[in-house]
Amino acid sequence: MSRVVVDVMPKPEILDPQGKAVLGALPRLGFAGVTDVRQGKRFELEFAGEVTEAVLAEVHEMAETLLSNPVIEYFTVHIEGADQGVVPA
Amino acid sequence: MKIGVVTFPGSLDDVDAQRAVGLGGNEAVALWHGDHDLRGVDAIILPGGFSYGDYLRCGALSRFSPVMTEVIAAAERGMPVLGICNGFQVLCESHLLPGALIRNDHRKFVCRDQRLRIENNRTPWTSAYAEGAEVTIVLKNGEGGFVADEATLDRLEGEGQVLARYLGDNPNGSLRGIAGVTNARGNVVGLMPHPEHAVEDLTGPGTDGLGFFTSLTEGLVESAFA
16 A cells, blocks of 8 residues: 655735734744744545556646646655655645 | 536526526526436536535535546537636636636625626627626625736736726735636636626616627527637
């Protein structure tokens, strides 16, 4: 079993009203010092076998086609537990 | 003329849209999201609501429903397609229209009678209006903020693809006050406000929305395919 993680975030220039709401709530709860919050989505995709280059390419296609809207969002892909960190989009 | 109205799971205003089509003098044909069949219609309306529960992103899952394969192919051939509210979101997710719709900047659902200016009356859905006509149409949305990059916004304004603009206070943070857009060809139109809720004096703010349903005539549809 292996897991590939896709993180989807609103592009920096896109307003993130949900992130703003969280940012506004933090000081009310006594948490100081946070200057900005951006809220995104995390997808955990499970695969039965090993994550090959072909699987990763397919995950990129999923991310581009369905998991993110490239007009307003960007995404990163990484294999959970892998040392190499983020696979470039 | 036959105008198809698609029902997705979670569509809300499909029946109102069918009724408005009838009041506009055309025949409404119910289309089902799960069918690869447009039932011989001349034009299509994607209605408002919360298709697929707005899961993932508004319109993101509807865009891949079987009927949308046919809608996209028909739109690319020139068939008139109107997306209202959630339907507008579906058209953006389908990349039939530029831009995207995000959560209202003030984070609250908005429901009000909205003043609009019709900026493009050269589409098959807006030809009944005078250019620059100011109308009042119901607006109700949680994710109605129209966004696109600056270059796209400039192009939309330069090419006359801004269909309608909000008058007065911006109700949802839409960039440049954009309430609706059209594709370059002019056959695909998306509008965040709900003209189908402004077609009778008994309910709603008046009949200013009726033009969206009376604009479609045989000649216009033929020229759209030309």
